[in-house]
Amino acid sequence: MDRIVVVGGSLAGVNAAEALREHGFNGELTLVSAEESLPYDRPPLSKQMLLEDMAPEKLLLKPTDWYEQNGVTVALANPARRLDSATQRVVLADDSELEYDGLVLATGSSVRELSVAHGDPRLHVLHSMEDAVRLRAEFAPGKHLVLVGGGFIGLEVAAAARAQGLDVTVIARGPAPLSRVFVGDVGQWYQGLHERNGVDVRCGSALEAIEWGVDGAVVTLKNGNVIKADIVVAGVGSTPAVEWLANSGIELSNGVACTPDLKTSLPNVVAAGDIVNWRNPIFGEQMRVEHWTNAVDQGRHAASTLLGNRDPFASVPYFWTDQFDTKMRFVGRTTGADQTNIETMTDDKLVATFGRDGVLIGAVCIGSPRQLAKYKVAIQNRTPWDEAVEASLTAAR
């Protein structure tokens, strides 16, 4: 293999490039990016970048000279437009073509559009560095920010805005924030956290319309409520960035369909990060994971697969979120959970576990970091649910 192209200049792509060099790949290595900036880290975009005046350069995943030192040619602001798998070429936006012997797909995810305000430049979203800079520039104490969506990134934006002295309203469709991930108590715990900090959280609320005028926006809900806003942010999830692969012949299914070792349906093409839909052997479940650690680990794994490794990518997903003065750490899954055990719940602490088909599959720890490692091992070992609950009761005694 002489030429490897990595498409997607972010976390999974950079880690794939780094691992390729570490595994001894000495050929031509090109990293293709849609963005103008060198690859940077996204989690601070909804945290430190909104809370303090953080220079964007501080977010870079690698120092600027790392690419040259590692023989990685970077094509910035030149997204891949098409994949011609028959001739093994990637066609870029400027019509240039890159031939490959091996290809890593790492184009991540794109923010989901809000249908009522499709493409309106006054509506904020948060996925890129430019998004964060633009949003931060509008923050000022006393302004009213309305956040549409009750997911993790949106709640982080709400917390950061509130900490900067803005009035904040969260509009969540479900019965509680985070209800796409957690049933019941965890979402309610977050609702309580935000309300104690002065956020107006409106659950079970669907958006009807957003109308902009000279002095801000008017947000109308389906129940007839009308909210005036200076800033409106949509945080309604993301979708895998796979449009450019549409006519390539690759199998797409909620992202790029991959084998357990992260190969795609095309020869010499692997994938990593938010874009990947694969069967995780630990859970026996098809999944797509939009977490930081997953992008790092899959980037490295996909690189080794391209160079001949055949091990499946078996992992217990890990995620964190920072809101106000709390850090939540989460391991595993909640999808299809049929059991929940609340081990501890106070205003500053929450420990909960989730089970499915009689086995422990997930655990959330807020204000209790040391328990996480124990749960990760228990999930990896497919610990029976009753045993996991009994162990947590014993530990609590």
Ligand SMILES: Cc1cc2nc3c(=O)[nH]c(=O)nc-3n(C[C@H](O)[C@H](O)[C@H](O)COP(=O)(O)OP(=O)(O)OC[C@H]3O[C@@H](n4cnc5c(N)ncnc54)[C@H](O)[C@@H]3O)c2cc1C
């Ligand atoms: C604001 C924010 C906060 C987050 N906070 C957390 C957190 O606290 N904890 C956590 O675990 N995870 C968090 N995440 C998720 C985590 O950052 C992602 O899971 C991770 O960035 C995924 O990496 P990726 O490389 O797969 O995709 P991405 O980071 O989405 O990068 C994909 C890259 O590919 C580029 N691209 C897209 N299409 C093309 C194309 N056709 N050609 C070339 N390039 C293309 C994109 O522009 C982008 O640069 C957060 C994400 C965001 C947006």
